[in-house]
Amino acid sequence: MVHFIAEEMAAVACLRAKVNMEAVGEILGRFLVIYSLTQSFFDNFGSLSSHSAIMGNPRIKAHGKKELTSFGSGVKHVDDPKGTFAQLSELHCGKLHVDPENFKLLGNMILIVLAIHFSKEFIPQMQAAWEKLTTGVANALAPRKYH
Amino acid sequence: MALAAADRATVRALWKKMGSNVGVYATEALERMFLGFPSTTTYFLHLDLSLGSTQVKAHGQKVADALTLAVEHLEDLPRALSALRHRHVRELRVDPASFQLLGHCLLVTLARHFPGDFSPTLHASLVAPTPGA
Numbered sequence: 396m397v398h399f400i401a402e403e404m405a406a407v408a409c410l411r412a413k414v415n416m417e418a419v420g421e422i423l424g425r426f427l428v429i430y431s432l433t434q435s436f437f438d439n440f441g442s443l444s445s446h447s448a449i450m451g452n453p454r455i456k457a458h459g460k461k462e463l464t465s466f467g468s469g470v471k472h473v474d475d476p477k478g479t480f481a482q483l484s485e486l487h488c489g490k491l492h493v494d495p496e497n498f499k500l501l502g503n504m505i506l507i508v509l510a511i512h513f514s515k516e517f518i519p520q521m522q523a524a525w526e527k528l529t530t531g532v533a534n535a536l537a538p539r540k541y542h
Numbered sequence: 543m544a545l546a547a548a549d550r551a552t553v554r555a556l557w558k559k560m561g562s563n564v565g566v567y568a569t570e571a572l573e574r575m576f577l578g579f580p581s582t583t584t585y586f587l588h589l590d591l592s593l594g595s596t597q598v599k600a601h602g603q604k605v606a607d608a609l610t611l612a613v614e615h616l617e618d619l620p621r622a623l624s625a626l627r628h629r630h631v632r633e634l635r636v637d638p639a640s641f642q643l644l645g646h647c648l649l650v651t652l653a654r655h656f657p658g659d660f661s662p663t664l665h666a667s668l669v670a671p672t673p674g675a
Contacts, residue, residue: 428662446662510653519574526578
């Protein structure tokens with residue numbers, strides 16, 4: 396379990412309150428562009444034939460928003476990440492067989508998009524707090540037997 | 543993995559835009575790595591690692607020079623960086639995962655300073671060389 400100090404929680408909450416849906420919708424699209432092999436999990440989501448097709452795909456945007464809403468649960472329940480993400484872990488790892496490494500890579504993508512949209516706020520201390528959060532969520536989504 | 547010509551052009555265009563600030567951005571990437579991934583400080587215990595440290599700035603400039611060398615030799619990165627690779631892996635025994643962490647912090651730094659340029663296409667072009675470097 397990851398432990399946060401009060402300042403880190405405050406920093407995460409402050410930025411999370413400012414995140415808009417446009418930024419959120421971008422995260423999964425970028426992930427699929429950068430790590431193209433993961434597109435195989437979204438074969439039935441419509442056209443992924445080019446960077447612009449991926450970034451403009453409404454189903455990808457909608458799924459990205461769904462993922463980030465779930466991520467938001469992790470922010471609210473930092474004291475019990477394994478419990479919070481138990482069902483999602485089973486779905487992604489047990490049924491969909493997603494490599495847990497992808498959860499860390501998606502976490503990296505969240506940070507990059509935050510850096511793009513919040514240049515002024517995303518100082519090193521803010522990044523450090525979000526790194527803890529994304530690492531905690533990635534670990535919580537990984538299969539229990541890995542820990 | 544060799545970069546495609548279009549990716550090389552994209553990376554070089556950004557490097558040109560960075561101008562004389564490559565050292566500033568590399569230093570920021572190091573500071574981000576030390577704060578975000580404290581285990582990486584283990585290789586720098588002989589330095590003052592406080593924010594704004596001149597020693598970190600000096601090392602940032604070394605990192606910047608290595609990155610600029612890489613950008614100049616994108617067609618043959620393994621050969622261009624072989625001496626640095628040997629030093630870090632064999633002599634300093636740096637965990638290769640640390641290079642991934644520094645690469646990630648460099649991407650965050652560049653995304654922050656060049657948000658308008660940091661399209662998914664540029665992002666993809668930068669991800670290809672950073673793990674290799």
